[in-house]
Amino acid sequence: MTGEMSLMLISLLLVRLVLGCPEECICSARSETVDCRNRGLSEIPSSLPREAQVLYLQGNHIQGLNQSVFADLALLEQLDLSNNNISGLHTRSFEGLINLQVLNLTSNYIQHIDEKLFGSVQHLSKLDLSANSISSLPSSFGNGLKNLTWFAISHNKILNISRSLLDSLSNLQVFHFKDNPWLCNCSIVGLKLWLEYYLFRGGTIDEILCEMPEKLKGKDLLKVPYEIYRMCPPSSSHILLPSSHYVNPDHQTRNEHVLKGEHEDNSDSDCEPKLKPKPLNLRHAVATVVITGVVCGIVCLMMLAAAIYGCAYAAIMAKYHRDLKKVQHLAQATEQGSAEEKEPLDNSLA
Structure with a gap:
């Protein structure tokens, strides 16, 4: 009996050595799926099987991704790194993942996204960056993500997104923005205009609620009247807003106060009628x-x-x-x- 058990253990060890499966993980028969979930790992396991197409690494204590850490996994299509302690990403962390389609980085401590970070994952179709500490995305972020159809940046610290970045995501179908401290001043006009076009062509979003200025806090960006942004310079939106109609200087001054977050005299606002134009x-x-x-x-x-x-x-x-x-x-x-x-x-x- 002891001999049979020893033989089985030796056989398992030989299988692991042949297939290249790390001892901390569980691999499928053909090593196409590698499951390393909730193993208390502090770094990416070495000797991952080259045949792997799905790699689960969520629920560990991984703090960073070194350069070319996945370079040998050219066949990998799905990578899940959610619920770790990742705070640092090397510019070439995902180098070699030429067939990657799904990447999950939710619930980490990522603060900065390099503009070249996803340059090598040309086939990526789904990217989830939710529940991190990201405050901004580079304008050239989407240059290498032409096939991206599903994108989430919910629960971060993002104030705004550049219009050039949004325009580069030409195949995007689903975009999740929820729970970010959106700054709805003049710089947000480009996003507002892009959302109108994006929804018109059938795109899906959750919601964008303004956090600042105080007068617009809790307001849905899509429902904020365009009149508020009439005094903004054209460079704020890259597209001129309709300006052929006469705008009362008093209302223009009032809108400037709203965008700057300044308080108005309540007695003044009670006496004067307030314009409530419908958003374009x-x-x-x-x-x-x-x-x-x-x-x-x-x-x-x-x-x-x-x-x-x-x-x-x-x-x-x-x-x-x-x-x-x-x-x-x-x-x-x-x-x-x-x-x-x-x-x-x-x-x-x-």
């Missing part, structure tokens, strides 16, 4: 144009029908008057002929 919505604008076009088309058809009816009526009346005149002429000619025939007859009788 691209979908509503398109619907308005379509409805206007339909109404104009109907009006044009009615006018055309009225014109055709009028022409037909005029033609019929003209023909009627011509026929009436002919009848009158014939009647007069008949009466004259009857009178001439009657006179000779009267003379002969006399």
